[in-house]
Amino acid sequence: MTTLVLLRGLMRDSRHWYGFDQRLAQQAVNVISIDLPGNGLLVNQPSPGKMQDYCDAVWQQIDDALLKQGMLPSQVKVVLVGLSMGGMLALTMAAQCRLRVQHVVLINSSAANLSPWYKRFQCLGLMRSLGAVLTRALHTSLSNNIDNDKSHWLEATVLDFTSRHLGQSIEVIHAWSLLRLQCHTSLSNGLRQLYASARFHSPVLNGISVSVIVANQDKLAHPKCSEQLAVFYQTQLHKIDDCGHDVSLDQPQQLQQLLLELIH
Known part of the structure; x- marks a missing residue:
């Protein structure tokens, strides 16, 4: 049985797969969902400032x-299946322990040696999402459905930024806000994760298959970043249309089917 290790992105943890890991586990695949130092079950640990220093804990x-x-x-x-920062970590782990890795799958990831910072993290998209949330609060019932706790507004903005279809879902906003209230990454750890991601350079991998998946409507990491990764690793670029940065949230069925095709 194939063992898939799922790695989330910046300031997210295994809970944010939002059931996608269970979907995969029903397809005769062994699934392991991981939390990075500073996130999820490891929330009280400091997040390293270098990508390679995450590997041992994972x-x-x-x-x-x-x-x-x-x-x-x-x-x-x-x-190793990595979304965004998780993809950077997956490549780092594969470079460090080649004999333990069969295949690396990158989802909406990027690298500093291949793409400029303003394409790797599109700040304008974040500002637009914040503006969209505030506008909806003024003109719709959003403010009536979301209380004044800052966690709700933070998650509403994050979801608008990372999801094409569920960014306005009150149900998901409430669910993710509850996750945040239960346990969330500290600002200092988040900044260290951002620093580690900003410095990441794609390593050369020999003897390990690399697949690259990109969402064509990603507002966080420009799709060109994934295109550059595919060129660097001389592999096919697999595109998922009508989908934002968080592919497992927007198009779980398409992502599941694609992953199963890639690993079999």
Whole structure:
């Protein structure tokens, strides 16, 4: 059975797959969802400022999960699936431990040696999302459905920025706001994650398959960033239309089908 390791992006954790990991697990695939230092279950740990310093904590979670399932980590080659910053980490892990990685799948990721910073993080898109949330609050019932807790407004802005279809979903905004209230990444850890991501350079990988998936309507990382990754790794670019940065939220069925095709 193929083992997929799911890695989320900046200041997000395994809970933000929003059921996508369970969907995959129903397809005869072993799925391990990981939290990075500073996020999720590891929220109290400091986030490193270098991408390579995340690897040990991630491999430890993978090994623990495999041992719980009765498998020897040394005998399992994993498929690393990384969204955004998670893709950068997946490449770093593959470069460090080549013998443990079968395949790397990048989703809406980027690298500093391939794309300029303003395409890797489109600040204008974030400002537009903030403006859209404030406008809806003035002209619709959004303000009546979302209380004045800042977590709700933060998540409403994040969702508008990263999702093409569910950015205005009151249900998802409430769900993610609850996740934030239960546990959220500190500002200092978030800044360190951003710093590590900003400095990331794509490593050369030999003997490991790399696949690149891009959402054509990504407002966070410009699709050109994924195009450059595909060129660098000399691999096909797989496009998902009508989809924002958070592909597993916007087009879970398409992403699931594509992942299964890539790993089989």
